[in-house]
Amino acid sequence: MEMERINTAQETVSNNTESRKKGTPSKKKTGIQKFVRTPKGIVLFILVILAVTGLSYTGGSGGIKNVLLAVGTGLMVDFVVTYITGRPLKISDGAIITAVIISVILSPTTSWYNVMFTTVIGLLSKHLLKDKRKPWLNPAAFGLLISATLFSTGESWWGGLSMLPAWMTILLLISGFIIVDRINKFPLILSFFSVYMLFFLIMGILGVASVGDAFRMPYINAALFLGFFMLTDPPTSPAKYRDQVLFGIIAGVVSGLSFLYISKLSYLLFGVLIANLWKVVQSKYFNTNRAKDSRIGNVQNKRITSE
Template sequence: MSEVVATMSPMPSNSFKSLTKFFKTPKGLLVIALAVLIPLAGTRSGFAVVAPGVAAAAIAAMLVDAPILRYRDKEWSFPSGALLTGLLVAMVLSPFGSWKIAAMTAVIGVLSKYVARGRSANVFNPAALALVVSYFAFDTGQSWWGALPELPILAIAALFVTGVFITDRVNKMPAVLAFLGVHFLLFTLTAFVGDPAKVAELYREPDLHAALFFAFFMVTDPPTSPPKARDQIVFGVITAVVSYLVFELVGAVYFLLAGLLVANGWEAWRRYRVRARRNGSVN
């Protein structure tokens, strides 16, 4: 009996160690950050309102991704990326929409990782692409409730602290600063040379909170953004400029996401060029 116990006892210990190790990774830390923000945001909207969408998006995303990972890697693994995609999708979509739409949007994000894919990583931020597709396919609303826009202004400190922490851990501060700097610079200049009322909303909730949440938790996505500071600055500038143009020319609710998707495309092209140079196929 003692031999059986001795054989079985390391299993919980190993599982705990694996779990602890996961929560020290960028993905694990982001899960913790979002797990902090969701309950805070839910206090105003109501947990009964936000919970169905959050649960449906997260569970559906993981159920789809888990067998794909099993087929690809020949072993079962926790679909942490799918969990993050589901949480981000749910935190942007209006919580008053159908939980089925939230689930389908999250699934679109997961599948996009395998459809739009480069040599070593997916091209587009899964949550961003899924939210844009969902807008056209299901006419979904985007409230960015997960960015705490309905809470008192001091609540933005929680968003800022968690966002800066994640940004620092994934080494994406140049991208975030470049995006936020150019984003607010362009709209400030627009206010001076045009109608200030047209862009005033971008300095108030929910748009201010949305820009911060977007910068901290979506622009910083490691697989779809550059690792080097110089490239991150270009990436952030592209995101801000395209977002600005979409807002000014189209006025679409997905203007931030559109900017990120274009920057993702640029980053995929940049990686292709770097790889081609290394292989000697580009002069």
Template sequence: MRRQPPRLCSALPTAWHSVAASASERFSSHRISSVMKRFFRTPKGILTLILTALALIASPHEGFQRVMPELLSAIAAAGVLDLVILRVRHGGWEFPSGAVLTAMIVAMVLTPYGAWWVPAVTSAVAVASKYVLRYRAANIFNPAALVLAYHAFSSGESWWGALPELPLWGVAVLSALGIFMADRVNKLPAVVAFLFAYYALFTLMAFIGDPQPVAEIFRSPDLQAALYFAFFML
């Protein structure tokens, strides 16, 4: 009678593959987690978290059904475009963190009452502009600020991401997050200088001309818009 091989020996390859697959999965998960932790410690990662927090705080007041389609479409359009451009330029896949931030800023400034595709197209144009309008390795203009300057004259901007619909505590939250971000990237002196010059100029205009229109600059939503611009777009 032919002798049967021990079952233990036949089970070893299967067990080994199972252990190897489990170890590989754990290593992959650990690597992804490590990469994400490193990213969210960078200035871009921190700004992504801050903008996400502001969007979540503002969304209930503006309506999730209005802001989320525009926000997600903008991120998708800008992210995919930049992903392809980075692939062509660098020969490898890279996370388009800059495009995501640009899209979030654009979507959080434009009115949520327009067509959902407007922030998407605007964000894509902003991403494309940073590869066209360059001097050596640096952008000449902030991509988001550049395209929003055009929209300021052609369509509505509500700056809903700056929390203009919230009471005074919204300004406190915006200021606290903005100061933290500006300090983290060593731009706090520039932010203070900009805000001082901005409000000093309008104060001077109030003394020279009619103070009534100028007074709007110190109220919502213009106040929040100025803070948002200074902290996150300057």
């Protein structure tokens, strides 16, 4: 009996030690829990927070209508494209994010058909203008620019808290910092905002009229929102730090020139789209040269081997 108690005690100690080594088994995470931890999940979660906060000014009805209509339209477009192309049907998180961004930029008083049109154009550009699976242009920016050009669709950028007291911009800055840190785009953001501020500061010193508006609400909120949530879009922005800096500089300069000479409504959209196009050209040029260098290197290696 004594030996049995000793053996039992030893087994208990051994089991406890083994349990401590292995640790307590973790519960399996659900699909929603996994999604929330991804960059897209974090972006969508923060966009919802900003949208809910922004609605405290708009009264709710118009903004909510925009969000629901845009998301529904976005999912429908992606479903149709997915069905036609024969890919597995699923809920598209990218379509939802694009739709939410469009809906919180458009004015709450925008007509329902303009909201739908903007969303459709944006998502079609994502599926049609692309290299392999990466879109050339930010879909939300493209849809908004086409809609503003054709129908002078109003933009209030209420998702950037542009209609709330200035101190609420702190929430936008914190949200943007979280996003940029998660997707590693600090060089891009720093270069864009530095050029943006410097450009309008120089224009102000030179006495150019109305450039001071770029530092006031709602323009500054629009610049912050676009920088954090659209300019940093991973598929349409570069990953390498040097390319990020050039990308941000181009977006800042083009935005400034567009503000002066094209449109105060869509000047930021021109900036991000021209930067997107630069990224496409740069990627194709770099990849082409790299492929040529690789082929030349292979030929030279064969010659050396044969000699």
